[in-house]
Amino acid sequence: MKKVLVTGGIGYIGSHTVIELINAGFHPVIMDNLYNSKIDVLFRLEKICGKKLTFYEIDLREKEKTNEMFLKEHFDAVIHFAGLKAVGESVEKPLLYFDNNVHGTIKLLEVMEENQCKSIIFSSSATVYGDLNPVPFQEDMPTGVTNPYGRTKLMIEEMLEDMYAADENWRIVLLRYFNPVGAHESGFIGEDPRDIPQNLMPYIAKVASGELKELSIFGDDYNTPDGTAIRDYIHVVDLAKAHVKALGVALKEESFFEKINVGSSNGYSVMDMVKAFEKANDLTVDYQITPRRAGDIPEMRADIEKAKVILKWQPEKSLEDMCKDIWRWESRSRT
Ligand code: NAD
Ligand code: UDP
Numbered sequence: 024m025k026k027v028l029v030t031g032g033i034g035y036i037g038s039h040t041v042i043e044l045i046n047a048g049f050h051p052v053i054m055d056n057l058y059n060s061k062i063d064v065l066f067r068l069e070k071i072c073g074k075k076l077t078f079y080e081i082d083l084r085e086k087e088k089t090n091e092m093f094l095k096e097h098f099d100a101v102i103h104f105a106g107l108k109a110v111g112e113s114v115e116k117p118l119l120y121f122d123n124n125v126h127g128t129i130k131l132l133e134v135m136e137e138n139q140c141k142s143i144i145f146s147s148s149a150t151v152y153g154d155l156n157p158v159p160f161q162e163d164m165p166t167g168v169t170n171p172y173g174r175t176k177l178m179i180e181e182m183l184e185d186m187y188a189a190d191e192n193w194r195i196v197l198l199r200y201f202n203p204v205g206a207h208e209s210g211f212i213g214e215d216p217r218d219i220p221q222n223l224m225p226y227i228a229k230v231a232s233g234e235l236k237e238l239s240i241f242g243d244d245y246n247t248p249d250g251t252a253i254r255d256y257i258h259v260v261d262l263a264k265a266h267v268k269a270l271g272v273a274l275k276e277e278s279f280f281e282k283i284n285v286g287s288s289n290g291y292s293v294m295d296m297v298k299a300f301e302k303a304n305d306l307t308v309d310y311q312i313t314p315r316r317a318g319d320i321p322e323m324r325a326d327i328e329k330a331k332v333i334l335k336w337q338p339e340k341s342l343e344d345m346c347k348d349i350w351r352w353e354s355r356s357r358t
Pocket of ligand 2: 238242
């Protein structure tokens with residue numbers, strides 16, 4: 024059984040991936056510093072999986088502790104989720120983001136190299152396509168970032184590409200996520216933001232529950248059919264499964280490097296998402312139209328041909344599944 028280190032495995036996408044790894048016959052070990060997550064998620068995961076899980080509370084930048092863990096566990100591969108992800112915060116505190124995300128990843132890669140563990144799946148983002156490319160975004164389009172968070176993702180992508188150029192014994196997959204939403208169908212784990220959510224779907228869920236008063240729709244004057252901005256939403260369980268596929272494909276090869284989009288390839292507007300959430304859950308979401316949010320672009324959508332061909336992966340969950348699962352999680356997490 025292949026042993027896989029999941030950095031950031033207590034977080035939103037990492038926790039869902041731990042379940043899919045177990046379902047596919049891998050042995051995940053979790054490492055997280057709990058900066059943006061709660062230990063309670065570990066217990067919830069153990070309940071869903073019906074077994075004890077190995078967890079290390081370590082910060083990526085604590086190289087010695089990470090090395091001790093590698094010496095003890097002998098990993099076959101790493102799925103690297105650990106990182107900070109709030110765009111606004113990254114503009115306010117760029118050094119925090121470069122230190123945590125870039126420096127933290129360098130320390131992790133040093134330990135991997137020293138322990139001859141040379142297989143990694145990295146959480147990148149559609150943000151690396153910047154604001155100049157036409158949709159749908161394809162992996163070979165030029166990159167360009169507009170904020171420090173995006174820059175950390177692009178820097179890590181480039182660092183990994185350089186490492187592969189220097190040593191082709193590496194197996195590296197850069198997964199570029201579009202907009203992950205939804206929750207595990209059990210309702211036991213989901214997205215649990217520290218503060219007021221910045222992202223659309225968790226915000227909608229909190230308006231529906233009465234915790235927040237109304238949704239602000241950021242702009243209805245975009246050049247789109249209903250004037251609101253279009254995004255490519257992907258169910259977190261489908262996204263988790265893409266990691267398992269990527270791992271399986273990479274581990275079969277001696278040498279591997281690919282950048283792969285993970286989205287649904289469907290574009291939905293903000294208004295489409297409000298309506299879909301209301302319909303799926305038979306409730307209403309109060310909203311007002313406000314000015315555009317700085318830095319937002321009209322449309323983002325993935326071309327997912329590479330994921331289909333190389334990973335033999337495609338999304339299985341519908342927009343209705345996303346909306347129902349978010350609401351089940353929001354309702355359960357309050358009880
Ligand atoms: P999350 O914040 O829920 O999970 C990240 C986890 O990493 C958290 O549990 C946090 O405590 C941990 N962590 C952060 N810094 C760490 C460090 N230095 N050492 C150890 N642990 C650390 O975020 P998520 O939504 O699950 O995102 C996972 C990854 O995917 C991130 O790298 C993020 O940038 C990337 N990503 C997320 C999205 C999204 O919309 N959620 C989109 C594109 C890419
Ligand atoms: N959005 C909105 N109101 C909110 C949060 C987001 O109208 O409270 C819009 C945002 O402008 C974007 C879309 O919803 O067009 C998705 O935003 P999110 O922050 O979830 O993801 P992003 O695509 O910006 O990473």
